[in-house]
Amino acid sequence: MVRTYWFVPGFNEASGNLDLQPFARIDHVEACRPRACCFELYAVGHDERVSEKTYDAIVLGAGPAGEVCAGRLADGGMSVAIIEPDLIGGECSYYACMPSKALLRPADLLGEARRVPGVPVDADSALDPQAILDRRDEVIHNGDDSAQLPWLEERGIELFRGAGRFDGERRIRVGDDLLSADKVVVVATGSGAAMPPIDGLDGVRAWNNRDATTAKQVPESMIVLGGGPVGSELSQAWASLGTKVTLVEGGEHLLAREEPFAGDEVAAALRGRFGVDVRTGAELESVRPSDAGVIAELSNGGSVEAAEILIAVGRTPHTAELDLDSVGVETDQHGFLETDDRLRVGGSDWLYAIGDVNGRALFTHFGKYQAWVACENIFGRSAEAIAEGIGPPRVTFTDPQVAAVGKTLAQAEEEGIDARAIDVPTDGSPGASFQGKDTGGVSRLVVDQASGTIVGATFSGYDTADFLHAATIAIVAEVPLAKLRHAIAAYPTRSEIWLKLLEKYEG
Numbered sequence: 001m002v003r004t005y006w007f008v009p010g011f012n013e014a015s016g017n018l019d020l021q022p023f024a025r026i027d028h029v030e031a032c033r034p035r036a037c038c039f040e041l042y043a044v045g046h047d048e049r050v051s052e053k054t055y056d057a058i059v060l061g062a063g064p065a066g067e068v069c070a071g072r073l074a075d076g077g078m079s080v081a082i083i084e085p086d087l088i089g090g091e092c093s094y095y096a097c098m099p100s101k102a103l104l105r106p107a108d109l110l111g112e113a114r115r116v117p118g119v120p121v122d123a124d125s126a127l128d129p130q131a132i133l134d135r136r137d138e139v140i141h142n143g144d145d146s147a148q149l150p151w152l153e154e155r156g157i158e159l160f161r162g163a164g165r166f167d168g169e170r171r172i173r174v175g176d177d178l179l180s181a182d183k184v185v186v187v188a189t190g191s192g193a194a195m196p197p198i199d200g201l202d203g204v205r206a207w208n209n210r211d212a213t214t215a216k217q218v219p220e221s222m223i224v225l226g227g228g229p230v231g232s233e234l235s236q237a238w239a240s241l242g243t244k245v246t247l248v249e250g251g252e253h254l255l256a257r258e259e260p261f262a263g264d265e266v267a268a269a270l271r272g273r274f275g276v277d278v279r280t281g282a283e284l285e286s287v288r289p290s291d292a293g294v295i296a297e298l299s300n301g302g303s304v305e306a307a308e309i310l311i312a313v314g315r316t317p318h319t320a321e322l323d324l325d326s327v328g329v330e331t332d333q334h335g336f337l338e339t340d341d342r343l344r345v346g347g348s349d350w351l352y353a354i355g356d357v358n359g360r361a362l363f364t365h366f367g368k369y370q371a372w373v374a375c376e377n378i379f380g381r382s383a384e385a386i387a388e389g390i391g392p393p394r395v396t397f398t399d400p401q402v403a404a405v406g407k408t409l410a411q412a413e414e415e416g417i418d419a420r421a422i423d424v425p426t427d428g429s430p431g432a433s434f435q436g437k438d439t440g441g442v443s444r445l446v447v448d449q450a451s452g453t454i455v456g457a458t459f460s461g462y463d464t465a466d467f468l469h470a471a472t473i474a475i476v477a478e479v480p481l482a483k484l485r486h487a488i489a490a491y492p493t494r495s496e497i498w499l500k501l502l503e504k505y506e507g
């Protein structure tokens with residue numbers, strides 16, 4: 001039985017003509033209200049255009065958040081439908097994390113080899129762009145998600161290809177299918193590149209992250225707008241393959257959310273080793289097409305011409321097409337679905353939002369974490385997402401890398417914490433000497449002096465990403481520094497940086 005609204009042009013109430021075939025079989029009419037040129041019929045019956053299926057849970061979006069959530073729900077015994085208009089694996093697998101790291105890795109390795117005498121590379125050793133693009137394609141499975149399907153099938157998760165949208169409480173339409181959820185609907189529809197209101201942007205071919213991670217050829221030149229993690233990583237990646245890159249960032253530092261020294265180290269490396277023209281403190285005012293591709297006018301009076309322009313200034317959640325009105329849900333001013341710490345939307349017992357779409361922390365690992373939190377609640381085991389409040393662990397995979405968790409010194413001070421920064425050179429441990437010459441970088445702990453615990457950590461320098469987890473554990477578990485003195489790192493690992501930091505703290 002399906003409850004449906006019908007708009008019937010020419011419907012004759014007096015004659016009782018219910019000739020709605022082939023659309024429906026009407027079992028009974030609940031209400032019939034006149035409209036300007038038709039009647040609105042509220043009827044109960046069968047809509048023969050659609051097939052209707054019922055599941056315990058419906059998950060919208062098969063990115064990292066949606067996939068993990070669907071898997072957990074199915075493993076817990078629920079019948080699950082997952083809906084995806086694009087590729088199973090989402091943005092991360094095909095257009096974001098994975099291809100960007102595949103493009104960055106070769107230059108990373110070449111840089112490391114150059115720092116270690118005896119490895120047969122020299123100043124003239126060059127990367128092979130075509131081989132790197134081929135490897136990137138291999139990493140993203142050439143945009144083919146069929147390898148993901150057995151994982152869904154093994155768990156009995158039913159896949160619907162198409163964009164889902166709400167059709168009332170616990171009901172989702174996808175193409176000709178109407179699905180209903182006995183227990184929950186989980187929105188995990190992710191985000192896409194935000195396009196800022198820049199004069200002329202609509203009139204040029206502007207790249208987003210999808211274009212910049214899947215391009216089949218190396219552009220001759222590129223303007224990158226935005227010096228956050230995405231803009232910085234992709235500037236380095238394409239510059240290492242031979243593109244002449246101009247990176248335009250409105251703020252004074254790259255990686256504005258990190259310690260200022262970290263963004264400055266990345267800017268220096270981009271300029272010095274990768275030949276990127278980094279312009280901080282410059283806004284992009286307008287763009288227009290040119291013979292070469294595009295000309296951009298900057299706020300400081302200069303202009304730049306390039307074959308391509310990549311926009312990397314943030315993300316817009318995929319909520320506009322969800323018909324949220326039909327369930328009385330509003331988004332925040334940026335389109336994100338607001339959630340409580342149990343990841344419920346509007347405190348509801350049937351609607352959850354996880355991953356980028358809720359705007360809490362736009363990282364793959366947070367999508368997966370939130371999938372766990374939501375599922376715990378769905379299964380009646382209370383859990384709260386607290387990790388976002390601590391300050392997400394995050395890595396910018398440039399060379400130097402910037403790995404950070406918790407608060408920066410400035411953030412801690414703004415929050416009224418009696419904070420002290422402990423800084424040591426990242427290459428200051430015996431283990432780092434094998435890493436090669438001039439790896440550089442700064443490792444900083446931000447210590448809450450009142451409690452003697454760490455509230456933030458940043459590690460810049462070569463290959464620092466895996467330093468991060470120890471700091472995350474220390475922050476989440478609120479381990480006093482006095483106790484950390486007994487967490488001894490093996491000699492000669494680079495983790496002895498912790499010893500250097502603690503010695504500096506003790507003075």
Ligand SMILES: Cc1cc2nc3c(=O)[nH]c(=O)nc-3n(C[C@H](O)[C@H](O)[C@H](O)COP(=O)(O)OP(=O)(O)OC[C@H]3O[C@@H](n4cnc5c(N)ncnc54)[C@H](O)[C@@H]3O)c2cc1C
Binds near residue numbers: 066209
């Ligand atoms: C260039 C780049 C590099 C990045 N690198 C990293 C990194 O190194 N580490 C990291 O942690 N994060 C990284 N990120 C962020 C990461 O990609 C996202 O945080 C992550 O993909 C979010 O996962 P998600 O499941 O919430 O959403 P998504 O991965 O965006 O998946 C959402 C899915 O929902 C689908 N969908 C959309 N609308 C509908 C609808 N109406 N119905 C059904 N399905 C729908 C989409 O097609 C998509 O497949 C990077 C981002 C970019 C842009």
